[in-house]
Amino acid sequence: TIVVVDTGSNDWSERVVAAYRSRDARVLWLEAGAPPNGWNGKAWGLHRACQHVDADWYLVLDADVRPDPMLAHRLLAAAQKLGAACVSVALTQTLMPDRLSWLLHPAFLATLVYRYGVPGRVTTQSSNMLVNGQTLLLRRDAVQHLDGLHAVARAVAEDIAIGRRLARSGYRVAFLESIDRSFVTMYPDGKTLWRSWPRSLPATDEQPPWLTLLDFLLLLTTQAAWLPLLLLSWRQRSFRSLATVTTILRLGMAIGMRRAYRPLRWWYWLAPLMDPLVVARLLQEALVGTPTWRGRVIERGKHA
Secondary structure (H helix, E strand, O other): OOOEEEEEOOHHHHHHHHHOOOOOOOOOEOOOOOOOOOOOHHHHHHHHHHOOOOOOEEEOOOOEEEOOOHHHHHHHHHHHHHHOOOEOOOEEEOOOHHHHHHHHHHHHHHHHHHHHOOOOOOEOOOOOOOOOOOEEEEEEEHHHOOOOHHHHHHOOOOHHHHHHHHOOOOOEEEOOOOOOEEEEEOOOOOOHHHHHHHHOOOOOOOOOOHHHHHHHHHHHHHHHHHHHHHHHHOOOHHHHHHHHHHHHHHHHHHHHHHHHEEEEEEEEEEEEEEHHHHHHHHHHHHHHOEEEOOOOOOOOOOOO
């Protein structure tokens, strides 16, 4: 069964789904309605879908994901092989052609790599773990453990909150490299990306404040520091060793991350120059930002 959950769209989505349903009765349209107070919009949509459909596994896909026809089978096979109740993958990114998207997206993505490392891990540790809600497979007992998603209702980044809650309860959580040709185009342009993605990137849900502080200290002393140190080292020889190490680390990361983008434009290689601005933007959002979802303020949840 494919359930398309609507939480207040104003486009042609319902007509498109109706056209598919006329050819395949397994396609369903679920009008979830506007999320009530105390709910993040996406968490509310997932909650309503799990109420509506009883299944052994739930595969959650964002609307901007273009899945490979075999994605569901491959994810289920990986979950069963790894004994994981929660599995997500690092999707290939296809960006819009504007230069700002190519300058910002890789720099924002690097903030996750600095903090959480590369995909390819299975863990029961709630700290230092990452989940990608764009493509997320959940076992039924994991959804039940989360009280039908009530437990993450107020999460700013519901995927991170789901993963951390489950891991803390002993469930195996897997975040894997891309396993097929599935891809995602997240934002229509760089301006929207700059405004919207930092809402969830700080990843503070289900995490104590001291650990969030360590995350940002790491970013400030690595990703945000390499360029200032490099510029300073031209005048102060004492900084050259540190500048060399941080610069090599950043360039190596850019080389490794290039496989996340298809097709790869040459503007990608200039994205590291945006690192100080990107880290500052995340810090601003974490400290003083008011998270919103489709214009609606999300009440931040507390670490449990």
